[in-house]
Amino acid sequence: DKSVTKEALRRFRLYLDDPKEYAIPADLQSIIFKAALKEDESFVYKQLTILHGSSTFPEEQRNCLIVLGSVENAQYHSQMLEYVLFSGKVRQQDIAFPLARLATSNDKG
Structure with missing residues (x-):
């Protein structure tokens, strides 16, 4: 639904x-982030990488990574892989989250 x-x-x-002021509870973050991604993938993708890099909360970082793995634009797939695997900003134990999401995010896998 477009309004959502x-x-x-x-x-x-x-x-x-x-x-x-506008906190999003951790258990709703990935839902809000993913719905926002569907509305404006370019903007949200860029902001999620910034948010992930600046956040000090592991839950928020994981939520960002999970949603980053949900991008549909193939251009962002390679950027996301570069960020996750080679930037040094993603903890080893969190690498699986975006990779698993990317593998199931669309029919092209």
């Missing part, structure tokens, strides 16, 4: 602007 993805993107933007 628009609202998710709105909340995602608010969260980026002021995470304390």
